[in-house]
Amino acid sequence: MNLKRVVAVAAASAVVLGATVAISTPSQAAVNYCKVTDLKTAGGMDALVKAAKKEGALNVITLPRDWANYGEAMDLFSKAFGIKITDDNPDGSSAYEIQTIKTAPAAKQPDVVDIGVSALNGVIGAGQDKLFADYKVANFASIPSKWKDASGAWYGDYNGIIGISYDASVSPAPTKIADLTNPAYKGLVALTGDPTAGQEPFMSVYAASVANGGSVDNIQPGLDFFKKIKASGNFTSVKATGENYVAGAYKIALTWNFNAPGAIASAKAAGKNLKFVIPSDAVLAGTPYIQAINAKAPHCAAARLWEEFIYSANKGKFTADLKPADLKLSGSKLFNTIMGGQNVFVSGGATPILQDLLTKKKTLIDGPDGLNLPKGVKIQQPSPDQQVTGKALVAAQWPTL
């Protein structure tokens, strides 16, 4: 191609482009979904669904199916929009998510992440917020300002409450954290991991602190509590996992309430009767997990549709209730027919970040039985700053507990 022709072609396309912009509505223009910052610039829900369906795939990362009912969320999204979801390393950590964004080849990049607050602070602290793309979901205004980035780079999605899961054979049944000192529980009490490595066990230590005269400002009584039940032989350092539970390695564990429904179902399948109770002496809420769209997302439209789905406050159909006729609906109608992501979290026992909005719109569904909060108890939630102090103490003392 000689230079003259290049110039001519460029001039011609500029004219055509200018004409297109001038005469078309936004939904007809070629939208670059990687630059789209809200539903309006995406050309509306119909256009977004169409573009996402065309991409046909979504890469998610470290989403366990049992966790806050993410399994249902993925199935529903996948079936409704015909988008294949690839979940990389379901049991991986937040650090793995960040590391993958930084180092993985383009095709293996996740589209969206769900990370802990500590990981987010690590990213922001290192000045790497540009890892995430700005996108404001339709319900952005209803997310509490404390838990979102003003320009939409990240936002909280759901959180959980620490409770006690226990085998039905345990006698007496525990109702509060202080009960875990009972000599009848010798060798039966476990945590889901190392509190210097996992949010769930870390928050369990906070819960133990609140139950033993400490507070979200002071995690020390929690460490002292575990020291005590380790010395008495009640605490076993085996990791609380489904396999270890079925093998009888422990019978009582502190876990997120939103992991209880999945754990109870798995236990039932293995012939075990697992129960769950929110302790009456500590109602410890974790900080919300954080959603963000990867700036290098390979499926930009699907990533944005996923976030719209996760923050949808709709009450609708789960995967099992979707009929073939539903799937023929237009994008926006279909979106309004399916259960919103916020309610999917509710079905998993988690507290959705848009709970107030769901209550106001009267779309909040009933959560699983037995995960209800005891009446008249104050919910305590350690702030990210309080967690910085807390984790320093845990890191110093846990290895020599």
Added chain:
Amino acid sequence: MTNQEVSSLNRKGASKWGTLTGRSARVAVALLPLLVFMGIFFFAPLTAVIWDSFQSNDGLFTLQNYADVFKEPIATAMRTSLGLALASAVVSAIPGAVLAFLIESRGSDRLRQLISSVAGVLANTGGVPLAFMFVAALGAAGSATGLFKLLGLDIYTAGFSLYTFWGLVLVYSYFQIPLMVIVFSPAIHGLRREWNEAAKTLGATGSQFWRHIGVPLLFPSFTSAFLLLFASAFSAYATARAMTNGTIALLPLMIGNLLDGNVIFDEVNLAKALAVAMVVVTLLAMVPYLIIQRRAERWQR
């Protein structure tokens, strides 16, 4: 020296030089893939880890990460890791050596082959599956624990626990003893029957043979195998992680938590300093290993 001899010498010299260049070129070509592989997967990451270990979070040069290695709780982790490696090596090396001797000296060829295959499999069993096997067998509600109970022995009331320092030593022995059998058997195999016969012919008793010939000959191999076991236990990670939830301070677990945790995110470079400290300890264990191994090879040829 005859002319013939001189010319033959010259020829030898010349041809030797010629073959050597040809050979070394061929060797270099043959080694190239290995060197590239080692460069990408060993030297490059090692260099990066060492470089990062001298960096602060702001990217400035610092020795603080190394100063922290000697502070609590890392100092305790270093001591516990060294203690665990040493205890595991002692507990596994001796039965492993005895087993290797019995198999090599008494076993049939078929038994030897069988044991070496089995040992190869067991020595590579590790990680979370190994932890789970022991939890299912010797945990508080394990099947073996239940069997002991039926026989009237409640091992947990008697003070045993799988989730302790010595519990880990026991679990590690599952892969350490077979590893010892694998690395120590060739040394016993190389102990020639003729030497024993020669000693007996000269009037030595069995114990004299072992005291003056057998043990001194086997000692270098035993020591080197021991050091290998030490390094293997020192670096074991996933099994300990699944069984202790961090309540026993161990260096590999701390590195894992700092690099891949959900709680601490700003001490990645400290983790790299810990990794370098582990490399140094392993090197210190490997240097005598190599020296002793060279000595052992002298008579194995």
